[in-house]
Amino acid sequence: MYIKRTSYLRYSLLRDFTLWFLSVSLLLRLVFFIWQYDDVSWNILNFLKTILIGLFFDIGTISFIVFPAVIYYTIIPNKWIGTLADKILIRFFIFLTVFLLVLVFFAEITFWDEFRTRFNFIAVDYLIYTHEVVANVEESYPLPLLLGGALIITSLVILTFSRRKSFKNAFRSPAKSSIRIAILSVTLLTLVCFTAFVSNAEAEWSQNRYNSEISKSGIYSFFAAFRNNQMKYSExxxxxxxxxxxxxxxxxxxxxxxxxxxxxxxxxxxxxxxxxxxxxxxxxxxxxxxxxxxxxxxxxxxxxxxxxxxxxxxxxxxxxxxxxxxxxxxxxxxxxxxxxxxxxxxxxxxxxxxxxxxxxxxxxxxxxxxxxxxxxxxxxxxxxxxxxxxxxxxxxxxxxxxxxxxxxxxxxxxxxxxxxxxxxxxxxxxxxxxxxxxxxxxxxxxxxxxxxxxxxxxxxxxxxxxxxxxxxxxxxxxxxxxxxxxxxxxxxxxxxxxxxxxxxxxxxxxxxxxxxxxxxxxxxDVANYHIPAMIVNLPQTLNQKNSKxxxxxxxxxxxxxxxxxxxxxxxxxxxxxxxxxxxxxxxxxxxxxxxxxxxxxxxxxxxxxxxxxxxxxxxxxxxxxxxxxxxxxxxxxxxxxxxxxxxxxxxx
The missing domain is CATH 3.40.720.10 (Alkaline Phosphatase, subunit A)
Incomplete structure (x- = not known):
């Protein structure tokens, strides 16, 4: 019984990391709901559907994020668990991943502020033109404060994992081969399903665009846009x-x-x-x-x-x-x-x-x-x-x-x-x-x-x-x-x-x-396509206001x-x-x-x-x-x- 329990404890850090990601993603979804209070549908069924579809895409997203770690946990021999190399590798990558995700969550907020949407093809373009985007961020937002805040939040998250003994359990607990294969199989199956059968467009279930956008996962939407930024009409x-x-x-x-x-x-x-x-x-x-x-x-x-x-x-x-x-x-x-x-x-x-x-x-x-x-x-x-x-x-x-x-x-x-x-x-x-x-x-x-x-x-x-x-x-x-x-x-x-x-x-x-x-x-949003246009300095007899x-x-x-x-x-x-x-x-x-x-x-x-x-x-x-x-x-x-x-x- 103890061996079985300790086998699962090896994955306690991944479990807590996954729960943290899903919790913050839910919090961000609620923030966007409140942000667009007057525009979203607050019907209880629509609200629950937005949250549950969002959870579905968050699960797909976190599966991609943790997959490299699952591979590592699967192939490392039990005798290497808890060694100095194992501790350094896991601590470094968990800190780096949390830090990057905190920055992504910050980026989602600023992106929503500018475009009222989750990451899309615009974000893909911004990844290409880093000079303009980084300079724009530096001039538009207090970058040192954002980076400092991200570091503080990351440190608090890591401290929480430590107090929950997530690191300690991960470093001292062996893992049975059957459990390793089971967790790898579930993760891999999830990835295959989201890659082959799930489209980001399936999050667009609502006539209310804001409910659909809030249903999405920003990271998943980003990579979906990266894959589909050119679309053949006939297809x-x-x-x-x-x-x-x-x-x-x-x-x-x-x-x-x-x-x-x-x-x-x-x-x-x-x-x-x-x-x-x-x-x-x-x-x-x-x-x-x-x-x-x-x-x-x-x-x-x-x-x-x-x-x-x-x-x-x-x-x-x-x-x-x-x-x-x-x-x-x-x-x-x-x-x-x-x-x-x-x-x-x-x-x-x-x-x-x-x-x-x-x-x-x-x-x-x-x-x-x-x-x-x-x-x-x-x-x-x-x-x-x-x-x-x-x-x-x-x-x-x-x-x-x-x-x-x-x-x-x-x-x-x-x-x-x-x-x-x-x-x-x-x-x-x-x-x-x-x-x-x-x-x-x-x-x-x-x-x-x-x-x-x-x-x-x-x-x-x-x-x-x-x-x-x-x-x-x-x-x-x-x-x-x-x-x-x-x-x-x-x-x-x-x-x-x-x-x-x-x-x-x-x-x-x-x-x-x-x-x-x-x-x-x-x-x-039809009204938000209305622009002014004028032709100036032709003969005055041609001047007119045209309402067509x-x-x-x-x-x-x-x-x-x-x-x-x-x-x-x-x-x-x-x-x-x-x-x-x-x-x-x-x-x-x-x-x-x-x-x-x-x-x-x-x-x-x-x-x-x-x-x-x-x-x-x-x-x-x-x-x-x-x-x-x-x-x-x-x-x-x-x-x-x-x-x-x-x-x-x-x-x-």
Whole structure:
């Protein structure tokens, strides 16, 4: 009886470690419940289901974590148990593992604070771009305090294990072979089940997105996203006949000014404008980081943090009802440059084989424009330089080197230190990147070149730091301060640009890349995709506020129509100002794909699921409706054809 008991005591440390992990995971789940008190479903059955599904995924997670230790416990001979090497090895790795898990729990809290979700593909990206992320954490949070707190908590956990005699029992107790094999078998069986038969999507059981997210285990979600950050549409989503899909889309893209030049499968066409005299304005395109429509007074904000943009809304072509396609900067870049609905998984900006695509740069280059991309950070981040450099842009960023790779011969110009007045984790402040663009534009004008200059801003991003003394909100204190500085920098930019010889012949396009927050209780939080967009400095007679429902992908086709251009198009976007424009918007995450028309939204999900909802703009809620087959097929057609064209290299 004693031998049997001591055989199990060898595993007492693993038992206590597992119980600690499950307990802290439960505590974290309860914290998130309280955090989202007004948004989660507190129905007793929903609450219990959230907790129990969470426990299920936590068990799977801890099985992966303890598996190396179980292997060690299985193979080490009894005569080595309790030796100095055994004690050092176990104490070192238990301390290290607890410390790392405490940091992960801290990271989950900060990640939830930023994105209102458990770890997902964004966290995977952050693992790749460690410089920006570590610097951002250092500037946003008291890192020494976090690390010190993690060490203290880890020490207390280890002390608790010691007082429970977990170490003592583990070092003095032999283990029978039958018990070793039994514990190894149970652990291995659990791993096989979670690897082969359990999908992270199974945690998404609730119509309330917050309940589903809280059900997940952060670590398990991270590795699930790592495995599935690229998703083939045909494998994960409902599809229809390919020719039928292209027929639907081509019909939506047709018109009196459109002549299709490609056979199925293709949307290639010639856009011909006979009503206008072609104009050759310079174009400065500004993609503003995290610019939610809700920040502007124009949409009801009373904080007066965008006074300049609100003034521009009165003297521009202002799009009141335009929606971002996604929740990341790279989604915004994909939408505006390729004029394409979001494909599932990673943005095309981050995918392999994304060079030599037909982008808006091809249209500009056909009109003899120089194309340049300006970014205040290192364009290596999110694969921006490879994408823009591989698609015809000259690069200006804070990175190093002049050539991107052997395959991409685009010149990469480094923004020098003497051109920088302020810099944080994500790059130089907006004023500095605007000043760099002004310098380059002066050179382009001097050389007689027409230019298309694409600027990506960075200041409206955590840690929300910017040059002191510019606005009345101290740097680094709030998102509102970052937004107000972003607006201030735009005002300063226009003040400087208006004095340039090239100003009167230059059109400025300003649009948000995505909203500051996209999280909500529903599968897709529609209101948090609403962004502002405006076209500035065209003849005053064109100025208007346009209320048509439209998408980021429409901004350049609309501009090209305003300029009266004939051009070849592989774009899914259309001229919003045309009388024939059919209102719709594309909204998505990396796994959910939505099409909105009027106040209805069809959402396609992986696992080949789909649903249709009525969107109540007043309270931003979604009410499920009976499926509309025609609407569903149209939604499928847009996304299926977009994915097909890219994956089959037909956007080249």
């Amino acid at each position: 994960f989503y409902t599809a229809i006949d390919k020719n039928k899909a292209f027929k639907i889309v081509r019909k939506k893209l047709s018109g009196s000014h459109v002549s299709f030049t490609g056979k199925y499968p293709s949307i290639h066409r010639r856009i011909i404008d006979t009503a206008k005299v072609p104009q050759k304005y310079n174009v400065v395109f500004i993609l503003v980081e995290s610019l939610s429509g809700s920040f502007m007074r124009e949409f009801g904000n009373e904080q007066n943090i965008t006074p300049f943009m609100d003034s521009l809304a009165q003297k521009s072509i202002f799009f009141e009802n335009i929606f971002a396609t996604g929740t990341r900067t790279v989604r915004g870049m994909e939408a505006v440059t390729l004029s394409i609905p979001p494909t599932p998984g990673q943005s095309i900006v981050k995918r392999p084989e994304n060079q030599d695509l037909y982008t808006v740069a091809n249209v500009f280059k056909s009109k003899k424009y120089e194309c340049n991309f300006f970014y205040g950070g290192d364009g290596y981040f999110d694969n921006m330089n490879a994408y823009f450099g591989g698609n015809g842009f000259t690069i200006y960023d804070r990175g190093r080197g002049s050539v991107l790779s052997d395959k991409i011969k685009t010149v990469r110009n480094n923004i020098a230190g003497n051109e920088v007045t302020f810099e944080n984790a994500w790059g130089i402040c907006d004023q500095d990147i605007y000043n760099k663009m002004l310098t380059v534009a002066d050179e382009q004008y001097k050389n007689g070149s027409s230019f298309f200059n694409f600027i990506m801003t960075t200041s409206n991003h955590r840690p929300y730091t910017y040059p002191s003394g510019k606005i009345d909100i101290p740097s680094g204190t709030s998102r509102e301060g970052a937004v107000k500085y972003t607006d201030y920098a735009l005002r300063a930019f226009f003040s400087s640009a208006s004095k340039k010889a090239w100003y009167n012949n230059t059109v400025f396009v300003i649009i948000g890349d995505h909203c500051a927050s996209s999280a909500g209780k529903d599968a897709i 429902l439209c998408s980021q992908i429409d901004i350049f086709p609309t501009l090209f129509a305003l300029l009266g251009w004939d051009y070849n198009s592989n774009f899914f976007g259309q001229d919003v100002l045309a009388n024939s424009f059919e209102e719709r918007a594309f909204v998505g995450t990396y796994r959910k794909l939505g099409l909105m028309k009027n106040n209805k939204v069809v959402i396609l999900s992986d696992q080949k699921k789909q649903a249709i909802y009525k969107w109540n703009k007043a309270d931003n809620s979604l009410q499920e409706l009976p499926m509309d087959i025609a609407f569903l097929e149209e939604t499928i057609a847009w996304y299926q054809t977009a994915d097909y064209l890219f994956t089959n290299k037909l956007l080249k």
